[in-house]
Amino acid sequence: MDNLLISSVYFKKFKELSEYSDRTIKSYKSPLKELGVFIKDYGYNSETLDFDKFYYCEDDGEYEPIDLEFVDAYVEYLKETKQTKTTIGNHFSAVKSFFQFIEDIDLICENPFARYPTSFHYRALKNRALSREESDRLLKAAALLDPFLLQYFVLILLQFTCGLRSKELCSLKLSQINFDLNIIVIDNGQKTYASSVRMTPALKKYLQVYVNHPYFLDWLGGTMNKELFFSKKKPLTNTKLNKIISEIASKADINRKVTSHDLRATMAYLMDQNGFSIPAIQRQMRHKKSSTTLIYLPMKNRLYT
Template identity: 30%
Template sequence: MTWQNALHDYQLYLKIERGLSTNSVNSYKRDVEKLIRFLEKNEIKTSPIKITDEILQQFIYSISKEVNARSQSRIISGLRSFFDYLIFENYREDNPTAILETPKIGRKLPDTLAIEEIDLLISQIDLSTSEGERNRAILETLYSCGLRVTELITLKISDLFFAEGFIKVTGKGNKERFVPINEKTQKYITIYINQIRSHINIKKGFEDTLFLNRRGKQLTRNMIFIIIKELALKAELGKTVSPHTFRHSFATHLLENGADLRSIQQMLGHESITTTEIYMHIDKTFLKEVVEKYHPRN
């Protein structure tokens, strides 16, 4: 078995059997490709079936000079998944990453914006342009629904259930969930659809895609990042702001205003409550207030 054959089959497995998104599949693919490039550069002749833990230790040592601990940990995790797949398919009996030590990393707390900062950033949008009306609807949707950037750009008009107050979101692994959407955000989306989108020459295949570029096609992830980065610079926030910042702010503000963690987990589409629990670390004063308010001894 060659590395390329193994990598090709692994990608199909991730996509078809595990139902991962294209972005997730590509991320796992890159981890294995880093190892392949290391083997080629150092002229190490071995196959996915015969590679040893000693060779993998050499690889991790080499990348430790180039990437931080968090990235090392991510690569080790990706390789572990790859070799678990080979075991699953009976190509190997052991996982050579088993003895690799994952670097200790602190848990990175998400960046968030205050409500005033979100309002300030959105106020920088030039609403005299068609793109401005679209961008306001985009940012309001990111913040009011806590979407991932991929969920935003793939949102469809047929996913809007405004009469019921929900939108249907397709998340990781093509899992669908319904997220509440407030009337203010509904209004901005409706304005965009009726006044801006209706005048765009929509390309075939994108008739149902909600947010479009000026050429009538789906927006890219990168374009959303650029829109937000430019607005953050205009607002002089002094922070690194990304689409995910709006998602983190959505969850944090819900938590600070009394929402329970299980509800937030459902709206964010987190498979595990552990992922959602990171927001509990953001504001310790909130936890103190919860105990003071709800504990019988108080």
């Protein structure tokens, strides 16, 4: 089967218009091919790759371009799968250079890779976590915006305590929640292995109220195999999820863009502030390596690296 990125117009124009030698083009092919596989695993469904219409929201029929959240997930993937800093650097440099080229020839409108320093793997990235005070305001705003069902409140609380990746959150089903063991099983995320996260007592309490609400039971329709979060009788998409988070952040007077991945970073920060160890945070974030967890803890990163 053709690789999504290698068979795209982006790579064809890269080969055709760049001044690189055939040998250099060949060296780009391996990391770009791997990126194409990652894009599919990330949840991109179209047969034709379009970075300016990377996310699609069925609710309003709108498209959004590839964004910083995707790059964050890709950085995490490199940290998890590559053995050395050199390999990580080579892969990321090739991808960043490729995106710079396709932006230069106007094939894409936005280039989120441009915001990352090529040497990101040698030092901590900018802290994207919300402060404790901002986190409290976000939870309060979520409750105010959705006081009847409290879906927004549960969604934000879940992210602050479990830190799911956006794809995992959108596809999360009631059948994955085990109230007896206080865990949520993650078996259909962007990773290929099953794992679990622990629920706090507060999350368990509000989740039980939420899943027994008449409106949620009506959405469920007698089956456990439906998504936990929904909008207008449809499961959340990545675009809709981030629009909801943006709306809540605006209500909370947080004057910066807030994404689902920022809430994942906030979970790591809050756990660290509450005295949890790096291995404990690593387990909740489901990272294979502690070095990946340290990406989310800039101050700790400086101490450990």
